[in-house]
């Protein structure tokens with residue numbers, strides 16, 4: 448578990464630690480961390496990595512709870528093409544793509560912006576695409592308690608592009624469905640709407 452209680456505490460304190468480790472890594476890789484272009488690199492890299500992993504310090508359920516409203520709307524709400532950037536936990540290299548999310552309210556709706564915020568909280572951790580998909584799905588399901596929720600993520604993995612198998616065009620799709628989306632007609636309606644340019 449993290450020794451830090453919140454994002455502010457973590458943000459201030461951890462930089463020196465991570466910075467020092469980056470300096471060591473740069474040296475071990477055969478570079479000179481004292482040359483001009485690299486002088487500030489350990490600090491920049493530490494800050495970048497902190498930014499990309501800030502999701503450990505944020506509570507996604509609280510984000511949703513901050514904007515839930517009673518509303519008598521019982522049809523599908525879809526937010527599609529939510530861009531996401533995450534880090535694969537095996538290589539600490541980016542994977543990136545889009546999330547498409549739908550839910551069917553059960554007496555309450557959620558502020559639209561909160562859904563992409565939840566995506567970011569879980570994406571800004573060390574992840575695999577499958578767990579990222581389920582984390583988002585379960586968070587919305589358990590917090591908003593809708594009649595149904597669906598999450599589809601399409602992503603490209605840099606660890607499969609820049610290195611390893613070196614496939615530039617493969618896209619991985621993961622999905623999860625709860626409640627009414629477990630019914631084939633509802634699921635198909637959602638899949639049709641996210642693949643249409645008119646939705």
Ligand SMILES: Nc1nc2c(ncn2[C@@H]2O[C@H](COP(=O)(O)OP(=O)(O)OP(=O)(O)O)[C@@H](O)[C@H]2O)c(=O)[nH]1
Nearest residue numbers: 535536537542574575576577604606607610611612
């Ligand atoms: N299931 C899943 N696998 C992932 C994800 N991101 C990266 N990987 C895979 O994690 C696996 C790690 O496999 P290893 O054999 O331990 O590592 P490796 O020798 O670097 O593997 P290669 O990438 O095939 O060179 C690789 O097959 C990656 O493609 C993800 O989000 N989900």
Ligand SMILES: [Zn+2]
Nearest residue numbers: 535537538606
């Ligand atoms: Zn990887």
